[in-house]
Structure formats: C-alpha cells, structure tokens
Amino acid sequence: MAVTEVKRLAQALSQEFNSPNADLTKCGQHLSQLKIALIELSYLTHEDKHNNIEELTLARDVLEIGAQWSVRTKDIPSFERYMAQLQTYYNDHSELPASPLKYNLIGLNLLCLLSQNRISDFHTALETIDPEQLHNNPAIQHPVKLEQSLMEGSYNRVWSSRSEVPSKEYLFFIDILMNTIRNEIASCSEKAYTSLPLSDAGTLLFFTNMQDILNFAKERNWKVNPAEQKAYFHSDADEKVNIPAEQIIKQTMFYARDMDRIV
Known part of the structure; x- marks a missing residue:
C-alpha cells in the first residue's frame, strides 16, 4: 500500500474513532488494514531507519488510536500489544512532535498492570517515566494514588x-479492579458472618x-x-463430614491384634 493511501486510511480511522457515535467495528477494520500497511513499510518492524518525521508520527498516531480502541472493545491482550509497539516511538524517537496522548496512555497502561495485580511490572514501568511527569502529570498520578490506596x-x-x-478508558480497568476488591471483601465477609442484610452487603461492596x-x-x-x-x-462448617466409622473400627482392631502378636 502506498504511503498516500496509508495517510488517507489513517485520516478515515481518526475521523471515525473521534466521532460522537464511533463505529468500533469499522475502526477495527481500518486498524487491520493499517497494521498490514505499516508492517509492509517497516514502521512496525523497524527493520530500516526511517527519518521521515511526518510518516513516523502517522504510524505512532495510528497505534495510539489502536490502544484506545482495544480498551473500548475490552480487548486487554490487544491493548498490551499496541502499548508494546508504542514504547519504541515514545522512547526511541525523541525527534517526533510530542503526543498529547502519550502520558494518558502510559497512565492507562499502569492501571492495566494494577488491575491484573502485576505489581512488580507496575513499579518497573514507573521507573521509566520522567520524574517531573511522574509527580505532576494527573494521568500518571491517578494510577499511582490508586496503588497507594x-x-x-x-x-x-x-x-x-x-x-x-483522566479519560473514560480508565473506567474499564477500574471496574476490573473493583471486581477483584469486591470478591476479596466478600471472601472476608463469608468468614466473619453467617449472614448480612442486603443493604449492608451493598454498602460493603460499593453497589x-x-x-x-x-x-x-x-x-x-x-x-x-x-x-x-x-x-x-x-459455610464449610455447615457441611456434614462423613466419617467412615466402620472402616476406622476395623482398622483399629487390626492394629490391636498386630500389637498383641508383637507382645
């Protein structure tokens, strides 16, 4: 696919994705075509050294839409793949114009790690972030404060x-996090109580x-x-435990007879 066609398709993707009622299926189709085209042009494999700022920026922008699209379609593996590809553009191409979505997506990736309880990966990712952004950027501070909480x-x-x-995409991972928290609270409640009023259970579980x-x-x-x-x-305590009494008695008698023989 020619570069001019890639630009046209990328523009169509951007317009559709940013429209008030975006057709996510159509966006997915555009992304599939663009990924193939970008691989053919070596913008995803990075086999050749590209110096065209405009085209590199175009590839980065497509990947950023892909990451957001993955969250909206609730496809975590796809989101992780897009973020892995974006790292090269964020870390190795300082010559590109700054992306307004960069730290929003980095923060989203931190929240993704947090929602999967990948705490060591979370802290490793924090170490790669510019200290000023780490302490002052709201998109980064949001998952950092969540981890502290x-x-x-x-x-x-x-x-x-x-x-x-910072953006509505964050809600997807917060909901996953809340589901984990609810199950943890429920497990503790089951051990502490035999029953709870539904209203109290709702308060405990944030429903x-x-x-x-x-x-x-x-x-x-x-x-x-x-x-x-x-x-x-x-409660496991409510379950009746079947004790094989007859078998135990027979086994005990067998041991007793053996002891008599030994004596």
Missing part, C-alpha cells in the same frame, strides 16, 4: 477515583443498585431471603 486497604478511595479519571447486589450474590452462591432482605453465606 490499595496498599493501605482504602477501597473507598479506589471507588471514588471513578469520578476523577448502589439492588439488582447488582442480587447478581453478585448469585455469583457467590449466597442464599438470599427476599422476605428478610438478607443474604446467607455458605
């Missing part, structure tokens, strides 16, 4: 961070909708009593 067990701050996201509470209770195999508005937890 998680370490302190301040889950309410994780929940409230939804209202402070504001009763249907969400009921759906979560179903996932956890809780028994919900509609009349009492309570959720009863399954």
Whole structure:
C-alpha cells in the first residue's frame, strides 16, 4: 500500500474513532488494514531507519488510536500489544512532535498492570517515566494514588477515583479492579458472618443498585431471603463430614491384634 493511501486510511480511522457515535467495528477494520500497511513499510518492524518525521508520527498516531480502541472493545491482550509497539516511538524517537496522548496512555497502561495485580511490572514501568511527569502529570498520578490506596486497604478511595479519571478508558480497568476488591471483601465477609442484610452487603461492596447486589450474590452462591432482605453465606462448617466409622473400627482392631502378636 502506498504511503498516500496509508495517510488517507489513517485520516478515515481518526475521523471515525473521534466521532460522537464511533463505529468500533469499522475502526477495527481500518486498524487491520493499517497494521498490514505499516508492517509492509517497516514502521512496525523497524527493520530500516526511517527519518521521515511526518510518516513516523502517522504510524505512532495510528497505534495510539489502536490502544484506545482495544480498551473500548475490552480487548486487554490487544491493548498490551499496541502499548508494546508504542514504547519504541515514545522512547526511541525523541525527534517526533510530542503526543498529547502519550502520558494518558502510559497512565492507562499502569492501571492495566494494577488491575491484573502485576505489581512488580507496575513499579518497573514507573521507573521509566520522567520524574517531573511522574509527580505532576494527573494521568500518571491517578494510577499511582490508586496503588497507594490499595496498599493501605482504602477501597473507598479506589471507588471514588471513578469520578476523577483522566479519560473514560480508565473506567474499564477500574471496574476490573473493583471486581477483584469486591470478591476479596466478600471472601472476608463469608468468614466473619453467617449472614448480612442486603443493604449492608451493598454498602460493603460499593453497589448502589439492588439488582447488582442480587447478581453478585448469585455469583457467590449466597442464599438470599427476599422476605428478610438478607443474604446467607455458605459455610464449610455447615457441611456434614462423613466419617467412615466402620472402616476406622476395623482398622483399629487390626492394629490391636498386630500389637498383641508383637507382645
């Protein structure tokens, strides 16, 4: 594909993706064509040294849209691939004009690592960020503060961070993080209580909708009593343990007879 055709297709992708009602399927089709074209032009494989600033910037911009598109389509492996390709443009091509999306995407990548509990990778990624951006950029500070809240067990701050996201793409990974937190709280509650009022369970789990509470209770195999508005937890202690009494008695008698023979 000629460079002029790549530029035309990249412009069509940008217009579609940034439209109020973007067709994500069409964007995916554009991205598939552009990735093939960029590989043919060696902009993704970097086999040749390119000095054309305009074309390098074009390739970077396509990858940035691809990373955002991956989040909107909830495709984490695709997002990680786009971010891996973007690292070369962010780290090895200082001659390119600054991207307004760079730190927003880097922050999004940090949040992705955090949502997967990849804490060591999270801290490794922090070490590659410019110190000034690390301490002052809101897009970077958002996941950094989230990690601090998680370490302190301040889950309410994780929940409230939804209202402070640098972009709507952040909400996808925060929801994954909140789901992990809810299951952790639920596991602790099941060990601490035999039952809880549904309203209290909703408060503990940061649910504001009763249907969400009921759906979560179903996932956890809780028994919900509609009349009492309570959720009863399954307890291993409630299970009857079958002890093979007859087998144990026979085995004990066998050992006793053996002991008699020895004596």
